[in-house]
Amino acid sequence: MSELSKNYEPQSVEEKWYAQWQSAERFHARPERVCEKRPAYSIVIPPPNVTGVLTLGHVLNNTIQDILARRARMQGREVLWLPGTDHAGIATQTVVERTLKKQGAIRHRDDLGREKFLEKVWEWKEKHGGIIIQQLRKLGASCDWSRERFTMDPEYSECVQRVFVDLFSKGLIYRGKRMVNWCPVSRTALSDEEVVMKEQNGSLTHFKVEVAERPGTFLTIATTRPETIPGDSAIAVNPNDPRYTDFIGLHAVRPLPSELPREQRLIPIIADAHVEFGFGTGVLKVTPAHDKADFEIGLRHQLPAIDIMHPDGTMNALAGVDLAGKDRFEARSLAIEKLRALGLLEKEEPHRNNVGFSERADVPIEPRLSQQWFLKYPSVQASREVVRSGQMRFHPERWAKVYDHWMENLQDWCISRQLWWGHRIPVWYFRGTGLDAARASLGASIPDHALRVLEDGSIAYCGLQAPAETSLWEQDSDVLDTWFSSWLWPFATMGWPESTPTLKAFYPTTDLVTGPDIIFFWVARMIMAGFEYLGELPFKNVYFTGIIRDKQGRKMSKSLGNSPDPLDLISKFGADALRFGVMRSAPLGQDVLFDEKNVELGRNFCTKLWNACRFRQMQGGSVEGEIQSTLLSTEDKWILLRLDKTIEEVSKSLDEYRFSDAAQALYRFFWSEYCDWYVEASKAALSGTDTARRDNTLAVMDFVLAHTLRLFHPFIPFITEELWHGLGFHEDLPPDQGGDTLMSAPWPRNLGPDFHAHYGLLPEDETRANAKFDVVLAGRGLRRDFQLPSNKKLSFVLKPQSPLSEEEVQVIQLLLNAEQLQVATADWIAPKGTPSALTPFGPLFLPLEGVVDMAAERERIGKEIAKIEQELVKVRAKLSSETFVQGAPAQVVAEHRQRESDWLQKLGELQRLREALS
RNA sequence: GGGCAGUUAGCUCAGCGGUAGAGCGGCUCGUUUACACCGAGUUGGUCGGGGGUUCGAUUCCCUCACUGCCCACCA
Numbered sequence: 001m002s003e004l005s006k007n008y009e010p011q012s013v014e015e016k017w018y019a020q021w022q023s024a025e026r027f028h029a030r031p032e033r034v035c036e037k038r039p040a041y042s043i044v045i046p047p048p049n050v051t052g053v054l055t056l057g058h059v060l061n062n063t064i065q066d067i068l069a070r071r072a073r074m075q076g077r078e079v080l081w082l083p084g085t086d087h088a089g090i091a092t093q094t095v096v097e098r099t100l101k102k103q104g105a106i107r108h109r110d111d112l113g114r115e116k117f118l119e120k121v122w123e124w125k126e127k128h129g130g131i132i133i134q135q136l137r138k139l140g141a142s143c144d145w146s147r148e149r150f151t152m153d154p155e156y157s158e159c160v161q162r163v164f165v166d167l168f169s170k171g172l173i174y175r176g177k178r179m180v181n182w183c184p185v186s187r188t189a190l191s192d193e194e195v196v197m198k199e200q201n202g203s204l205t206h207f208k209v210e211v212a213e214r215p216g217t218f219l220t221i222a223t224t225r226p227e228t229i230p231g232d233s234a235i236a237v238n239p240n241d242p243r244y245t246d247f248i249g250l251h252a253v254r255p256l257p258s259e260l261p262r263e264q265r266l267i268p269i270i271a272d273a274h275v276e277f278g279f280g281t282g283v284l285k286v287t288p289a290h291d292k293a294d295f296e297i298g299l300r301h302q303l304p305a306i307d308i309m310h311p312d313g314t315m316n317a318l319a320g321v322d323l324a325g326k327d328r329f330e331a332r333s334l335a336i337e338k339l340r341a342l343g344l345l346e347k348e349e350p351h352r353n354n355v356g357f358s359e360r361a362d363v364p365i366e367p368r369l370s371q372q373w374f375l376k377y378p379s380v381q382a383s384r385e386v387v388r389s390g391q392m393r394f395h396p397e398r399w400a401k402v403y404d405h406w407m408e409n410l411q412d413w414c415i416s417r418q419l420w421w422g423h424r425i426p427v428w429y430f431r432g433t434g435l436d437a438a439r440a441s442l443g444a445s446i447p448d449h450a451l452r453v454l455e456d457g458s459i460a461y462c463g464l465q466a467p468a469e470t471s472l473w474e475q476d477s478d479v480l481d482t483w484f485s486s487w488l489w490p491f492a493t494m495g496w497p498e499s500t501p502t503l504k505a506f507y508p509t510t511d512l513v514t515g516p517d518i519i520f521f522w523v524a525r526m527i528m529a530g531f532e533y534l535g536e537l538p539f540k541n542v543y544f545t546g547i548i549r550d551k552q553g554r555k556m557s558k559s560l561g562n563s564p565d566p567l568d569l570i571s572k573f574g575a576d577a578l579r580f581g582v583m584r585s586a587p588l589g590q591d592v593l594f595d596e597k598n599v600e601l602g603r604n605f606c607t608k609l610w611n612a613c614r615f616r617q618m619q620g621g622s623v624e625g626e627i628q629s630t631l632l633s634t635e636d637k638w639i640l641l642r643l644d645k646t647i648e649e650v651s652k653s654l655d656e657y658r659f660s661d662a663a664q665a666l667y668r669f670f671w672s673e674y675c676d677w678y679v680e681a682s683k684a685a686l687s688g689t690d691t692a693r694r695d696n697t698l699a700v701m702d703f704v705l706a707h708t709l710r711l712f713h714p715f716i717p718f719i720t721e722e723l724w725h726g727l728g729f730h731e732d733l734p735p736d737q738g739g740d741t742l743m744s745a746p747w748p749r750n751l752g753p754d755f756h757a758h759y760g761l762l763p764e765d766e767t768r769a770n771a772k773f774d775v776v777l778a779g780r781g782l783r784r785d786f787q788l789p790s791n792k793k794l795s796f797v798l799k800p801q802s803p804l805s806e807e808e809v810q811v812i813q814l815l816l817n818a819e820q821l822q823v824a825t826a827d828w829i830a831p832k833g834t835p836s837a838l839t840p841f842g843p844l845f846l847p848l849e850g851v852v853d854m855a856a857e858r859e860r861i862g863k864e865i866a867k868i869e870q871e872l873v874k875v876r877a878k879l880s881s882e883t884f885v886q887g888a889p890a891q892v893v894a895e896h897r898q899r900e901s902d903w904l905q906k907l908g909e910l911q912r913l914r915e916a917l918s
Numbered sequence: 919g920g921g922c923a924g925u926u927a928g929c930u931c932a933g934c935g936g937u938a939g940a941g942c943g944g945c946u947c948g949u950u951u952a953c954a955c956c957g958a959g960u961u962g963g964u965c966g967g968g969g970g971u972u973c974g975a976u977u978c979c980c981u982c983a984c985u986g987c988c989c990a991c992c993a
């Protein structure tokens with residue numbers, strides 16, 4: 001036990017304890033220790049991007065995980081919190097490429113070539129990869145760092161390949177030329193989930209096309225994308241639209257590219273139910289190569305798909321001489337100009353529409369026809385059912401509906417990416433000809449399903465090993481979507497497909513904590529992978545955090561500059577303050593409006609805790625003495641009862657993942673109850689000469705503090721650990737019971753009936769203590785009314801209906817900061833005009849010398865009487881209503897009657913007091 | 919177009935069928951045995967509008983309004 005310094009210094013304390021926890025291997029999970037009496041608790045971290053830095057979102061997310069993990073340890077469970085990072089394909093590649101460009105090293109990654117570029121990315125990863133992991137340590141995260149994983153670790157990569165090969169062999173993975181979301185900046189395909197819709201102010205271009213068979217007759221088309229006219233291969237109308245039925249089957253003259261001869265620009269006018277006749281003119285241009293819906297129409301009518309764009313979003317030769325080489329947006333205005341010049345432009349009108357944007361590059365995506373790999377999701381039914389049935393629970397529950405809806409409308413997942421940073425697709429194409437030749441070159445041991453003829457006729461081999469005859473085979477150049485590796489996270493990190501001790505002990509995991517924004521990207525897919533490969537759910541509970549916003553409710557973003565650096569907050573206020581502040585303001589399922597004020601509150605709370613413990617230490621005496629039940633005061637009993645209640649509240653809140661409620665309950669208990677009332681009241685006993693009473697008070701304090709520190713530890717681990725040792729609570733405890741670290745101390749349980757019986761804790765004690773506090777409040781009110789400073793010693797007179805003990809009088813006197821609290825006898829009559837207030841024990845008087853304005857005093861009491869009369873009117877109105885007396889439950893009626901008589905009694909006393917003034 | 923949240927004190931949020939709560943802020947007083955990152959006191963709300971159910975509604979139901987988010991191939 002060492003003396004607590006005057007101020008809490010988070011910096012050194014945090015470093016000291018984190019190092020100590022680690023060197024004592026307190027975060028280390030030991031599968032061999034898992035047994036019936038020591039159940040496993042496990043949680044896998046949502047792996048942050050390897051090159052990322054800590055954000056407030058991470059703080060929220062990981063503090064929750066840390067609270068869960070630390071409490072589980074204290075509850076005697078064997079805990080695995082498995083950390084790691086994600087290679088984050090596009091994000092990382094983009095960052096590295098951009099940096100190299102900025103340095104002037106390259107203009108495009110092609111300048112380096114695949115291998116050299118990947119070397120650079122690995123270099124970057126080595127340099128920046130550890131940052132976020134270090135930052136998590138600063139936050140206090142109790143991860144098992146010995147098990148840290150990266151999604152491109154060799155073993156992990158092998159899992160990814162293995163799963164690909166397996167799904168390929170099951171026929172769930174296929175390659176085909178499909179309409180995909182193309183990002184012209186990253187020049188890769190994206191999944192539907194990586195596209196975000198944004199409402200845009202655009203314009204609707206109305207232009208005319210001539211009907212070939214009826215010269216001089218024109219149809220008007222409304223489009224938002226005039227630049228794609230050269231790619232049109234039909235004009236479509238609704239078959240039931242009376243305006244246009246005559247034209248179906250005829251041809252239209254496509255205006256662009258205008259240099260082509262007219263006959264080469266003839267396109268059919270077709271009927272398709274997809275066309276809405278209420279929109280625009282009811283005539284639709286069909287561009288199968290550049291619009292998803294048009295592509296479908298094209299399929300239905302066997303229309304050619306004319307691709308008029310390069311992968312980078314510039315127009316190609318098919319767009320015509322005027323547009324070729326131009327960027328798609330420049331081409332749009334050029335096309336409009338061209339139509340105008342041709343006399344075909346009718347009008348342009350402003351139009352709001354939704355445009356899909358690439359989430360990463362923040363540019364409009366281009367629907368594009370290209371050769372990609374797709375996955376038909378496996379284990380869909382089981383994955384849906386497990387959530388629907390409640391076997392796996394979502395918190396808050398409403399996300400289950402969102403999940404179910406998505407699962408019901410699953411679209412095949414485009415898993416190939418035209419990037420370099422990622423897991424290379426384990427498919428090789430045969431350079432020779434013929435399936436037999438291909439099989440022969442691979443050797444006899446290749447299973448049938450590893451070899452397949454694809455849609456476009458190419459021969460593909462899929463396997464873990466590259467074909468030996470490398471000259472005959474060429475590997476697919478694409479890599480896999482990042483999420484195709486993330487979805488294996490819960491088991492690929494535990495050594496799967498080996499049945500490792502870790503996997504056996506800790507899988508399936510207990511809780512998953514993540515943001516709702518990745519429910520489809522990650523959560524849903526992990527569930528499916530879990531069922532497909534381990535045959536069961538990967539986690540039992542999913543907790544969805546809110547999203548952190550700034551105090552105006554805007555999303556945190558780099559461009560807005562509204563996202564504070566958590567590390568700055570830690571160095572300014574301490575990690576515990578940050579954790580507590582964020583937790584206290586993050587209710588279940590609600591977005592969190594972040595304000596530095598919250599962290600300040602956390603810091604203030606830590607300081608309060610520190611000082612309260614210092615106060616205890618300054619009192620000296622032996623630590624954790626035995627509590628003598630016979631010496632307990634009502635305050636002692638009161639605080640023990642409040643503690644018991646708080647233990648229950650905190651435990652229950654945590655069981656239900658209501659972290660802010662738990663933090664709130666602790667805050668209220670410690671600050672408003674323990675510090676404000678109990679510590680203040682205890683000063684009476686501590687300053688007295690009765691050493692037995694003094695020691696007993698200290699014993700109660702120690703009991704309460706030791707419990708509170710344990711309750712607080714998951715939230716604010718550093719300061720609680722420091723205080724645990726500073727006060728010497730660790731002494732004489734076995735190492736695994738809190739003897740070496742608070743981390744291993746048992747989680748407080750309710751005190752229980754035996755405890756209550758032994759120490760004689762009764763509800764009456766609480767009432768009695770509250771009554772005393774009411775006397776104090778009444779007295780302070782009197783002080784206020786007569787504008788007497790709180791530091792001025794005063795004399796009060798209490799005229800109780802029943803006797804108070806000497807100790808009780810002492811306590812009230814102390815809390816009132818009174819020179820004296822005189823207890824008057826029943827026949828005592830206050831001097832005329834003495835200010836007074838009502839208390840549960842009877843009237844409290846504040847005798848003042850000569851300065852009392854009787855009229856003012858009467859008025860003061862009159863105000864109170866008026867208030868009570870108002871309440872009385874309300875209660876009486878109820879009680880006099882037939883319907884209430886007959887309709888309401890007897891108990892409620894009784895409560896109202898009781899209330900009425902209470903008000904009446906108070907009123908009577910106040911009236912008597914007022915009369916005494918006249 | 920469909921779905922999900924939210925609307926309670928100046929601000930951020932609890933409460934969710936029987937006398938409206940907390941923190942922050944504001945105001946007043948204050949170095950009284952830890953703590954001014956503090957203490958004491960105080961101010962402040964017809965609980966978004968309108969219906970309904972009920973003896974009774976901030977709390978349950980319906981409806982409207984606004985705000986935010988998610989999903990959706992009206993060019």
